[in-house]
Amino acid sequence: MKFFSASNVRDDIKKFERKYKRYYPIFLLLESLFLTTNVLTPLLIKKTIDSAFYRGSVEEVALFSILYFVVLVSQSFIMYRLNFSVAKHLLNASRAKESKGVYAKILTLPLSFLNSKNTGDYLSIFMRDIPKVASGVYLARLQFFFNLGFFLVVLSLLFILNVKLALVVLASIVLFFVSTSILKKMVIRTSQRDQEAYQRFLKRSREVVEGTPVLKQFSGLLFLRDFLDSSAREWSRASIIHSTVNELSNRNIEMNRWVGSTIVLAFGVYLLWKGEISVGTLLAFESYMNWIYDIVRMALTGLTTFFSTVPNWENFTRVFSLPFERASGIDLERFEKLQLKNVHFKYDETPVLTGLNFEINSGDKIAIVARSGAGKSTLVSLFNRLLSPTEGEILINGVPIEQYSLQSLRRNIVLVRSNDILFDTTIKNNITLFEDFPEDEIENVLKMCECDFVKELENGIDTVVGERGTRLSDGQRQRIVLARALIRKPQVLILDEVTSGVDSETEEKILEKILNEIETVIIVSHRLSTIKKASRIIVLNDGRVEAEGTHEELMKKSPLYREIVKSQLMR
Numbered sequence: 001m002k003f004f005s006a007s008n009v010r011d012d013i014k015k016f017e018r019k020y021k022r023y024y025p026i027f028l029l030l031e032s033l034f035l036t037t038n039v040l041t042p043l044l045i046k047k048t049i050d051s052a053f054y055r056g057s058v059e060e061v062a063l064f065s066i067l068y069f070v071v072l073v074s075q076s077f078i079m080y081r082l083n084f085s086v087a088k089h090l091l092n093a094s095r096a097k098e099s100k101g102v103y104a105k106i107l108t109l110p111l112s113f114l115n116s117k118n119t120g121d122y123l124s125i126f127m128r129d130i131p132k133v134a135s136g137v138y139l140a141r142l143q144f145f146f147n148l149g150f151f152l153v154v155l156s157l158l159f160i161l162n163v164k165l166a167l168v169v170l171a172s173i174v175l176f177f178v179s180t181s182i183l184k185k186m187v188i189r190t191s192q193r194d195q196e197a198y199q200r201f202l203k204r205s206r207e208v209v210e211g212t213p214v215l216k217q218f219s220g221l222l223f224l225r226d227f228l229d230s231s232a233r234e235w236s237r238a239s240i241i242h243s244t245v246n247e248l249s250n251r252n253i254e255m256n257r258w259v260g261s262t263i264v265l266a267f268g269v270y271l272l273w274k275g276e277i278s279v280g281t282l283l284a285f286e287s288y289m290n291w292i293y294d295i296v297r298m299a300l301t302g303l304t305t306f307f308s309t310v311p312n313w314e315n316f317t318r319v320f321s322l323p324f325e326r327a328s329g330i331d332l333e334r335f336e337k338l339q340l341k342n343v344h345f346k347y348d349e350t351p352v353l354t355g356l357n358f359e360i361n362s363g364d365k366i367a368i369v370a371r372s373g374a375g376k377s378t379l380v381s382l383f384n385r386l387l388s389p390t391e392g393e394i395l396i397n398g399v400p401i402e403q404y405s406l407q408s409l410r411r412n413i414v415l416v417r418s419n420d421i422l423f424d425t426t427i428k429n430n431i432t433l434f435e436d437f438p439e440d441e442i443e444n445v446l447k448m449c450e451c452d453f454v455k456e457l458e459n460g461i462d463t464v465v466g467e468r469g470t471r472l473s474d475g476q477r478q479r480i481v482l483a484r485a486l487i488r489k490p491q492v493l494i495l496d497e498v499t500s501g502v503d504s505e506t507e508e509k510i511l512e513k514i515l516n517e518i519e520t521v522i523i524v525s526h527r528l529s530t531i532k533k534a535s536r537i538i539v540l541n542d543g544r545v546e547a548e549g550t551h552e553e554l555m556k557k558s559p560l561y562r563e564i565v566k567s568q569l570m571r
């Protein structure tokens with residue numbers, strides 16, 4: 001059992017189980033009742049038949065027949081409760097709880113990690129891994145151990161009834177176990193491939209849904225065929241192979257059952273003929289035979305399900321073993337100075353920033369300018385630890401940035417990006433993110449961001465904006481995103497191309513107000529009119545600061561700045 005050798009995974013499973021322990025007693029009680037009735041039925045058959053055959057007692061026959069009937073009826077009721085009530089309840093409870101846990105963990109992952117992963121990977125944890133973990137790891141494992149216990153009980157009973165016949169049963173079960181173990185390995189392997197293919201399909205489906213406007217524009221049929229259909233075909237192939245192997249494994253169970261039953265019947269008739277057993281014992285054995293395969297099958301199904309959910313389990317627990325952001329630290333009360341000392345940053349092995357040194361002081365209005373893709377967004381993400389330098393140091397008020405609590409850092413140094421999304425809720429909720437803010441403050445920031453359009457919407461600030469804010473235009477969305485930042489009154493506001501969708505005149509008005517209201521402002525923009533408003537402009541080239549100064553100074557001393565102004569900023 002390779003899986004159990006990973007002690008950290010074993011610990012994780014234990015933790016997982018501890019959370020749902022309260023379901024154990026009822027589950028075990030119902031399962032025990034069900035299995036006890038199963039043990040009783042063949043014995044009652046034996047009693048009824050032997051009473052009729054060998055003792056001729058009508059009362060005994062009547063009593064055992066009634067008992068047999070009662071046991072069968074209660075058995076179906078218990079099974080109903082077990083399947084539809086307890087198990088479902090357990091699955092739903094664990095699914096909801098684990099999804100919340102995974103999301104809470106995702107919130108603490110460094111942005112660099114989130115960027116390097118696809119949203120589809122996380123979606124498939126919620127949609128596929130968690131439900132499978134809940135049913136596979138929890139229920140299936142319980143099912144395995146429980147049925148194994150009952151198998152041993154029944155086997156002992158068979159040995160009491162007749163040792164020779166019991167040995168034949170045991171031999172057929174060993175055969176059954178060996179063939180099933182071989183197939184089990186194949187089930188796990190094909191399940192793994194099925195999962196991987198499904199994940200790829202999920203990622204692509206999501207991109208296709210999001211990219212529908214692009215595909216409509218460019219007649220996306222070929223794209224759908226090559227991009228989506230190919231991964232759908234791959235998934236369907238992997239699924240078919242997986243279910244075929246699964247089916248093979250089930251057929252193997254059936255085949256073993258018939259072979260085993262026939263051998264026991266033949267040998268039993270021989271023993272009956274020799275007078276070593278009674279008719280009732282033979283029938284009880286045959287009845288146990290049917291049932292013992294069921295217990296072994298359930299135990300093995302539990303084991304197979306458990307093993308086939310190992311990939312799900314690994315996906316699920318991997319999230320919890322990822323590095324997380326250190327959140328605690330000192331409070332940032334008053335921002336005075338941000339210093340970068342030989343700061344480097346790499347995405348995987350690709351260097352983006354290669355030794356940056358500069359300072360931003362309280363009261364500065366800074367613009368960062370560079371060619372597209374030079375690392376501006378990366379750089380500003382370092383200022384409130386959305387990313388961390390791979391080398392070098394960032395100090396705030398002379399203290400390393402890592403020593404501040406994340407909450408106070410991100411409350412005081414707010415980064416607003418052009419691609420920040422709105423959620424599918426009201427404008428008000430998108431601004432407050434469900435924190436309490438007085439109505440007049442909300443109105444105030446809406447005014448600051450020139451959001452007159454909100455009044456004209458059917459429900460004003462209570463208008464629901466649609467998924468990712470699709471019911472608003474780009475410029476409207478960006479202004480609401482900006483209002484979300486401004487209502488928190490940050491000491492340092494970083495704007496990364498935030499007003500690119502807003503017309504120049506409106507942008508100018510918004511910027512005027514922001515520059516008056518917020519003490520320290522850092523702007524990343526391609527618009528000359530915006531950049532000129534900064535008191536200092538930092539020009540980046542090849543991951544380093546090439547020049548610093550006002551617009552006029554840089555026009556004189558920086559050829560790169562002049563080139564950028566010429567090529568990009570003539571608007």
Ligand SMILES: Nc1ncnc2c1ncn2[C@@H]1O[C@H](COP(=O)(O)OP(=O)(O)OP(=O)(O)O)[C@@H](O)[C@H]1O
Pocket residue numbers: 115116347348352370371372373374375376377378379
């Ligand atoms: N998550 C990521 N993983 C790997 N590489 C990335 C990632 N994000 C950005 N990059 C790369 O890092 C470089 C800098 O990107 P960044 O977005 O910081 O540049 P930028 O100057 O803001 O660009 P633009 O002006 O076009 O917005 C680019 O070459 C980009 O391809």
